[in-house]
Amino acid sequence: MASRGLRAGMSIDTLFLFSSETIRRPFTRQCCRVVQHSRLFGASYSTRLSPNAPDLIKWIRDEGGFVHQGLRLDNEGSSGLGLLSSRVIAKGTEIISLPRHIPLALPPLDSGPDHPDALLIDLARRLPEELWTLRLGLKLLGERAKVGSFWWPYISNLPQAFNVPIFFSREEIGNLQYIPLIHQVNKRCKLLLGFEAVVKSVIENLVSEQHPFGGQDVDAAALGWAMSAVSTRAFRLHGHVMSDGKRGSTPMLLPLIDMCNHDFHANARIVQEADSGSDRTLVKVVAEEKIEEGESILLNYGSLTNDLLLLDYGFIVPENQHDYVELKYDELLLDAAAITAGVQCTAFASPAPWQQEFLSQLNFHGDNSNSRVILGGPEMVDGRLVAALRILFAEDSESIKKHGLNTLQSLTVEAPLGVPNESNVLRTIVALCVIALGHFPTQILEDETILRKEGNSEALKLAIAFRLSKKELLIKVMKTLTQKVKSLR
Structure with missing residues (x-):
């Protein structure tokens, strides 16, 4: 018995059925x-x-x-x-x-x-x-x-x-x-x-x-x-x-x-x-x-x-501590985040040579740079992103050399370059979360309504639960960083 072919399309929607143990076991359709x-x-x-x-x-x-x-x-x-x-x-x-x-x-x-x-x-x-x-x-x-x-x-x-x-x-x-x-x-x-x-x-x-x-x-x-x-x-x-x-x-x-x-x-x-x-x-x-x-x-x-x-x-874990949202380190995106946060930084588009040198060490600048950054995960915010923003909001290179890039990549270090610098950094990251949330076509309340609705396929509900978990993660990052801004002295 020959299997039925796959229909054209990017997803595979032909699966298998069971077969007899005593004859050749054909590869046929299944249901999910x-x-x-x-x-x-x-x-x-x-x-x-x-x-x-x-x-x-x-x-x-x-x-x-x-x-x-x-x-x-x-x-x-x-x-x-x-x-x-x-x-x-x-x-x-x-x-x-x-x-x-x-x-x-x-x-x-x-x-x-x-x-x-x-x-x-x-x-x-x-x-x-x-x-x-x-x-x-x-x-x-x-x-x-x-x-x-x-x-x-x-x-x-x-x-x-x-x-x-x-x-x-x-x-x-x-x-x-x-x-x-x-x-x-x-x-x-x-x-x-x-x-x-x-x-x-x-x-x-x-x-x-x-x-x-x-x-x-x-x-x-x-x-x-x-x-x-x-x-x-x-x-x-x-x-x-x-x-x-x-x-x-x-x-x-x-x-x-x-x-x-x-x-x-x-x-x-x-x-x-x-x-x-x-x-x-x-x-x-x-x-x-x-x-x-x-x-x-x-x-x-x-x-x-x-x-x-x-x-x-084929499943997700709600409130997964290892989950994150992936973003791209991009000057235009950072500019948009700064505007959203109400802070100013001319270095995003044209960093000074000394800033470019530190950004290269973080692998954000140069021919083989890596622009992938994450929000979430055990560290809450990608350490490379934290350090880059601290550098871009810094006024000179001396304080950066004093602390070193390893220190600047840690959010647990309280305002290493001063309170104004740290406030700008945290508010910019919160704004990045806001922008990331805005790229989802639906809002959380809509997702929750669809999940409660009867008649939708379980795969569709799983897709919605996945995107909902990403949005909730971004909100968690926003709340955590907003609290850190309020606690700055």
């Missing part, structure tokens, strides 16, 4: 839906790839793995399929342990032509290292298509759909209202469409016995599903020994472990242990704290922005 989680907005929920998926916990135990008796897979919670504790689990307790043959990984790219996955490896070589999610996705697609795959008990439990932005409609992508993320979404869609042509050129004339995907057509929708499955679930493990004897990090899919949901304050962590008699590693999950009955097993996926959480995982 999301729900709200107590910590996450838009956590993906979907039925499993197979309606008769095997018991994943039993499979791991049968294969020599360990799963704590107090664990169960829950498909009824608002965050979808996840691991819950059915009893109290003490801190330090081993929860899951996978032997080395259970994780799913792409064989080394330097494997020879006689390797069973030689064609998959050849396709993976055509992708750059930064697209490791798609590289591993090729292996996942190959195993999904293979009748009798060792990993079918795991693959059959994967979702039919992933609610990540590459599967949003054009309207839903536009409703993100944030250009840096929209650019990344469109970039991924374009990449998938381009790689579809590459895959077809390699496999179109192969007989089914040689075909890495069981004779099935692989389009951008299938590639998108595979890439999303990897981006939402894979881990990079260290200590893997490559064919040349060197150690490196290898992305792997970890069955059952990847059912743990995310929290920045996780109650469990992944541990790697050397397998005696082998150069490979065992993977374990250990309780970081006491886990009460009925609690989810949670891992920290990393200090990620909402952009990356949405792009790779």
Whole structure:
């Protein structure tokens, strides 16, 4: 059965349906839906790839793995399929342990032509290292298509759909209202469409016995599903020994472990242990704290922005302390901010030579300058931006040399160049926030009204929740800096 092709457009809106375990498993359409989680907005929920998926916990135990008796897979919670504790689990307790043959990984790219996955490896070589999610996705697609795959008990439990932005409609992508993320979404869609042509050129004339995907057509929708499955679930493990004897990090899919949901304050962590008699590693999950009955097993996926959480995982974290808004360091923008703030600075358009020298050290001036700055994150304001404004509002270079650029990049240092200078800097940054807010077509009250409205797609609600989180972050920065202005003496 051939898959249906991808319709033209920047977003991918053809997904998969489940298939039979006893015949070739076709790559077909799927459906997406999301729900709200107590910590996450838009956590993906979907039925499993197979309606008769095997018991994943039993499979791991049968294969020599360990799963704590107090664990169960829950498909009824608002965050979808996840691991819950059915009893109290003490801190330090081993929860899951996978032997080395259970994780799913792409064989080394330097494997020879006689390797069973030689064609998959050849396709993976055509992708750059930064697209490791798609590289591993090729292996996942190959195993999904293979009748009798060792990993079918795991693959059959994967979702039919992933609610990540590459599967949003054009309207839903536009409703993100944030250009840096929209650019990344469109970039991924374009990449998938381009790689579809590459895959077809390699496999179109192969007989089914040689075909890495069981004779099935692989389009951008299938590639998108595979890439999303990897981006939402894979881990990079260290200590893997490559064919040349060197150690490196290898992305792997970890069955059952990847059912743990995310929290920045996780109650469990992944541990790697050397397998005696082998150069490979065992993977374990250990309780970081006491886990009460009925609690989810949670891992920290990393200090990620909402952009990356949405792009790779399909959810956002409200009030994410790692999130930020990206701006461009631009003289015209700074001039507009100064006018909005009611302060004057002629140095924005024509900084003095000594100011240019310091701006070059901050990488804001010169041929290879970096104009990207951020508002938000742990530091609240990009330190390079703070230092640049302090320099541009300064009257001479002596005070700057006295303090040094490292000191000037810190907002925690109280008015290093004097109160008037600091007031101008803070008020200009507040004005930058006002301008950034003005670039969103809708206001916060409108967004909140749409979120409460029934009948909108869950993807649309997720897009609106994303842009709302950016606006709330800008307001938080404004309030914090306004308070600092008031506290200046």
